[in-house]
Amino acid sequence: MWHSVPLTLFWFTYMASLGIYFPYFSLYLRENAGLSGTQLGLVLAVPPLIGMIAQPFWGQVADRSGARSRVLALLSLGTAAGYLTLGYARDFDTILLATVALSITGTALFPMMISVTLAVLRDAGRHAFGRVRAWGTAGFFILVVAFPWILSRYRFRYGLDAGTPEVSQPGLEVMFPVTAALVFAAALIAFFLPQHGGVGVRAARGDWRELLRNTGFLRFLFFALVAHFLLHGPMWFFPLFVRSRGGDLDMIRGMWILMLLVEIPLVLSTGSGLKRLGPRGLLTVGVLVGGLRWLLSALITDHHLLFAVQALHGVTVVGLNLGRPLYLDTVAPEKLRSTAQGILSMVSLGIAGISSNTAAGWLVDQGGTDLLYLICGIGSLILAVLGGWILPAPHHRADASLA
Numbered sequence: 001m002w003h004s005v006p007l008t009l010f011w012f013t014y015m016a017s018l019g020i021y022f023p024y025f026s027l028y029l030r031e032n033a034g035l036s037g038t039q040l041g042l043v044l045a046v047p048p049l050i051g052m053i054a055q056p057f058w059g060q061v062a063d064r065s066g067a068r069s070r071v072l073a074l075l076s077l078g079t080a081a082g083y084l085t086l087g088y089a090r091d092f093d094t095i096l097l098a099t100v101a102l103s104i105t106g107t108a109l110f111p112m113m114i115s116v117t118l119a120v121l122r123d124a125g126r127h128a129f130g131r132v133r134a135w136g137t138a139g140f141f142i143l144v145v146a147f148p149w150i151l152s153r154y155r156f157r158y159g160l161d162a163g164t165p166e167v168s169q170p171g172l173e174v175m176f177p178v179t180a181a182l183v184f185a186a187a188l189i190a191f192f193l194p195q196h197g198g199v200g201v202r203a204a205r206g207d208w209r210e211l212l213r214n215t216g217f218l219r220f221l222f223f224a225l226v227a228h229f230l231l232h233g234p235m236w237f238f239p240l241f242v243r244s245r246g247g248d249l250d251m252i253r254g255m256w257i258l259m260l261l262v263e264i265p266l267v268l269s270t271g272s273g274l275k276r277l278g279p280r281g282l283l284t285v286g287v288l289v290g291g292l293r294w295l296l297s298a299l300i301t302d303h304h305l306l307f308a309v310q311a312l313h314g315v316t317v318v319g320l321n322l323g324r325p326l327y328l329d330t331v332a333p334e335k336l337r338s339t340a341q342g343i344l345s346m347v348s349l350g351i352a353g354i355s356s357n358t359a360a361g362w363l364v365d366q367g368g369t370d371l372l373y374l375i376c377g378i379g380s381l382i383l384a385v386l387g388g389w390i391l392p393a394p395h396h397r398a399d400a401s402l403a
Contacts, residue, residue, distance in 0.1 A: 006193050007116075007193060008132050011135050011139070012135045012136060013189060014076070014109075014113065014183060017180075017183045019143030019147070023238075023252060032172050035092055036365070037362075038362065041361020043092075043099055047103040048354045050100060050107055051108065054103065054105070055107055055108045055345040056346050057342070059111065068112065079102065082102030083180035084180040085102065087176025111345040112341070114341055115338040120194055137267055141264070144253060144256045144260065145257060148250070211340055216392045220327060220344075223390045224347055227283075227380070228348040229352040230383065232352060237361075240369055255307060259313040262311045263314035263318070266318045278393075280391045282323030283324060287319065287387060289312050289315040291381040298369075299374075
């Protein structure tokens, strides 16, 4: 359908921006900006803290107005400005303030993307979301591969050297203007997204209270809270883990390339995975494999085996990033799905993200990334075993064919 074209382009462009920012941001903060492990944890805790307010707020704005696509465009413009501002911050205080500014819109952008995507594709069948999401992964992959070239051109232009023991990758600040440009392009694409149908459904004032009486939704929130506490922080510290094993930027990039090459076909096969496991099964498998990945990473020192273990990342992404919104769509009413996505993000990326990032920074200072990965790996395996009991079986709904 024609409306899936701008939707696919939006996912491709926005996720491409994360292909520069996400793999290297914590490395930039640690080495280029010179933050301590605790300071790093505090900076990474800011987005989920701000998101606890921003995500349900923007979700309510979208549900009450029915203008979800326009809200998505507005959030994208604000996020682009935030990345550009962050690029000018050089010390802990200004980085912290710039991260606050970025988080006001940036934390709400991804849950709004999911809400708009599921609304646009509500009649397209179980395979549609995976196909669109796969283009996002492709965009992420392309920028992961291209970033070393971008970095080398930036170094050459400004005469930066090849690095020191303290700063292995000078010039990483180039990630901010490039990321901002890509998010701005995504904002322009968002203006071409549909405005009617499921995207335009409105909720009445006070309808959000229905979610507080929904036991299936509340149990899902608890599962997401614990899962993200165990899996969120370790992912942000992944570049530091690779460095602790003697790796460099090329090794980080190589691992990301492997992870994405595994992820793309798994995302495309979401339809068959849903048929066999359902959204609840995808969630528990994602947590199980994520825990196994962190546990094995903590125990293995051989670089070749570490590369192989990172292939498990693709299964975790499919399980959590696809299973989570699809499961939510089976327990939340259509008129409140933007609000429900916002509350879910507030809990999983907000409450869990704050505690996870802060605890991860403290654990890294106490015993390094190995201790962090060991604890989170064991905890995730326990949660996966209990997942079938915590999560109720999703109900089949007339407006939720993905159940």
